[in-house]
Amino acid sequence: MKSNIILVAILALFLNYGCSSEPEPLTVPQSIKGLIVDSPPTKLPDFKFIDHNGKVFGNAQLKNNWSLVFFGYTNCPDVCPTSLSIMDKISKQPGLPDNMQYIFASVDPKRDTPEKLKGFVEYFNAKFIGVTGTKAEIDKFQEPLGVIYDYDGDTNSDDYVVNHFAAIYIIDPKGRERAYVLPPHSEKQMNEAFKLVYNYYK
């Protein structure tokens, strides 16, 4: 009888330990608009993109880094430049981890070649990483992360517009989605959102 109690106690200790790796969900103050925290974090699909230097970019490149990821397309005149210049301003803020990376993922691989991506991301920040992949690889993000997009206009021409989900994702060093921030974005909002999430879950 006594040994049973001890066994249960030990078991409870183990279970508790196992669960405690995921802390209580972070409470987001109302003042930070658009921040949605995933608790538990969302696993990313196994994916294989190519970066702006032509190198493979996949789950391994997300490991051990905190990443801000934005899906868009380089011909986007209004929202993508706005969100990327906000990401650039965030990157210059104090109090960020050393292992931060900033990723622009194109959902328009037909036009956004690695060379095109290179010119685009480096215009905003020399450290930014531009990535893209085949439609099949991009579409893997639809279900878990809600990355939806559609092409508006003649995709055989050069003039079509891409409507797309325009959140900024916060990916943790285990390569999981920790949170995302809905547009429209501002520097203050993104800065507060990232620091809140990072300081809580680091």
Next chain:
Amino acid sequence: MRFLFIIVFCFYSSLIFADSGLQLIDPWVRQSPPNAKNLAGYGELKNTSALKIKIAAIESAFFEKIEMHVTTFENGMMKMSEVKNLALSPKESVYFEPGGRHFMLIKPKSIIKPGIIVPIQIRLSSGEVKRFDMQVRR
């Protein structure tokens, strides 16, 4: 004689181009990344008159085409659509700003970078043409 002609001409043209009271306050263009096919311009479009103003078309020698667009977010999905038949009520302001309405500047004919002034002409339904200079900023 020539002097008189100029005076008459000025008087005449001021009648034709009676100022509608349309203003574009703080007009600016976001400098584009290299090889961008579309740029966005912003500013406060203001009707300072007591009459309704309708925008018929916008042109610039620096771009192939200019449209008015609006970006909307539906549950985080970014959509861009053309704004047609924009009309401003008396004293109304319509704001063009990042993540909202913008002048969609399509296919630049030259490099658009800070320091350059981009002239645009706004043609009103009355036939009047208003000219504004947009600043290029990063």
